[in-house]
């Protein structure tokens with residue numbers, strides 16, 4: 145019996161609705177497998193937790209998560225309770241960094257039965273590999289002068305190690321796919337970090353002669369995600385550029401409620417974390433209509449990560465059977481609830 | 496007779512094809528007006544110029560442009576000849592900065608007869624007001640260490656003066672439109688510049704009680720440009736965020752070949768510069784198929800700037816008659832050339 149310890153962090157808002165749904169799915173999948181078992185430990189860390197404890201997570205939070213085989217997270221953030229930069233840097237971004245989850249992998253492809261906002265969404269199937277620990281997201285910076293003369297300075301920090309690492313990860317993934325890597329740059333406008341990014345990309349690409357490459361400025365690339373997403377295979381991007389691209393990727397998939405993501409620890413020292421692209425969606429909390437598919441697809445990425453690719457594929461097939469059958473939440477134009485969609489998936493698994 | 500001195504900089508690639516087209520249109524419009532005259536002086540500054548002179552523009556370039564009533568620019572850049580960051584910082588970005596063109600205004604709306612890549616592009620009509628002189632585009636930064644340990648640092652610099660200025664400009668424009676300003680932020684991930692941006696936005700918005708506001712993180716905002724562009728009126732954005740948003744704006748307009756832009760000098764010390772959103776498009780140079788509409792619509796923004804709003808509106812109506820009639824270049828799915836479209840516009844003016 146392969147027993148996997150999963151630390152569940154539903155977090156805020158719809159996270160608390162979709163994580164339990166995906167847990168049920170994972171349990172059902174494990175039963176189907178026979179030799180697999182998920183042991184979930186739930187942690188209540190969230191903005192509500194903050195209101196009581198004045199911190200997003202207890203001091204020993206990371207120690208408690210450390211032994212898990214993976215962290216399974218819903219969503220973090222509720223501006224009404226806690227400013228976003230405090231809640232996110234106190235939990236989501238903290239875990240990403242402290243657990244050295246330096247890579248964020250986010251697939252975008254259109255599932256059967258889902259209507260894209262694009263008029264003719266040719267079959268796109270792309271993977272954004274986002275640097276997840278440095279770049280534009282940095283605590284380095286501050287302010288100088290007061291009043292009218294005040295200036296805020298924000299440093300973006302790109303290490304060769306971190307940049308090479310995310311690029312190699314992207315090339316390795318491309319080798320198993322369509323053998324193409326696109327680099328998201330902006331070296332025409334941003335003259336220190338981005339020419340450096342381009343240099344590292346060129347040097348890494350020399351180690352992968354079998355992989356084709358191109359570089360696109362982020363503005364053009366964002367537009368291509370709308371006009372011709374089918375031209376991409378793997379895209380490697382900085383922290384910020386990856387963030388923006390994957391929300392556009394989610395949009396063309398029909399809803400951000402579907403988009404999955406994996407925060408990967410590559411050195412084996414800490415658990416990886418699986419969390420969908422969407423946020424806590426305060427506007428629809430408690431209505432029972434949150435889309436569980438993003439979280440369930442994220443569970444599929446977790447299965448892949450544990451070497452259970454076959455089971456992962458099967459789960460994605462079942463997800464697609466359900467979308468093809470039109471069992472969709474309102475964000476996808478459907479009239480079903482979180483429970484309906486989850487039950488349909490469970491039925492598919494137990495069939 | 497109102498005589499306007501226009502410094503024309505066709506620049507590179509298709510710039511050299513669409514600027515002459517738009518000049519013809521401006522001359523025809525002036526004849527129609529009767530009391531208006533454009534005197535164009537053309538300058539050959541470009542990447543080809545660089546190959547001969549080792550600089551994008553001569554030392555006295557800005558002095559020579561200084562007396563113009565406006566600069567009318569095509570496109571800059573040809574990576575095959577000169578690295579982008581050199582050509583752009585030596586010409587486009589240099590003029591924007593030295594001439595204190597601190598605001599970049601970029602409308603996005605769908606013209607009749609043009610097919611958007613969006614499945615149901617509700618009537619959107621939005622204006623991105625982009626900060627054009629500071630922010631993420633900065634020369635401050637550098638590298639430290641060598642080899643494996645190398646680190647590149649990029650500073651983004653946000654002054655209260657510059658941030659307030661672009662925001663006030665946006666609010667003033669919104670007051671003449673739908674009275675709504677959306678701020679593009681990313682304060683959940685970028686913790687120095689963006690919380691500062693939010694603070695300034697809140698303080699400026701207190702001076703405009705009649706204008707409604709909201710703030711959206713750039714990732715969500717980029718996605719909304721795809722899923723519900725009709726919900727926006729005026730969007731105020733930093734240099735980089737404005738850059739990315741306006742390329743998505745151009746994409747949903749059907750082609751980046753249509754999108755217009757104005758770089759505005761607000762203190763009256765230097766000329767403003769009018770240049771479309773598209774670049775030099777080396778792939779289609781010399782084929783006679785470059786879309787002149789972006790440059791011609793940009794000419795319309797220049798007319799507005801000179802207080803000739805009525806003439807500007809008329810020109811936009813004529814542009815729309817031509818698109819509605821299906822006289823479109825290949826980027827818009829048509830089979831017409833630059834000349835055909837230009838002639839159709841001229842015919843509309845002279846009718």
Ligand SMILES: CC(C)[C@H](C(=O)O)[C@@H](O)C(=O)O
Nearest residue numbers: 332333363583588738772774
């Ligand atoms: C060419 C490039 C430097 C420029 C920019 O990023 O400002 C362009 O993309 C634009 O939007 O005008």
Ligand SMILES: CC(C)[C@H](C(=O)O)[C@@H](O)C(=O)O
Nearest residue numbers: 221232387421423683684714
């Ligand atoms: C919530 C926010 C800090 C986060 C990010 O920008 O990384 C989110 O947008 C994401 O993409 O996971």
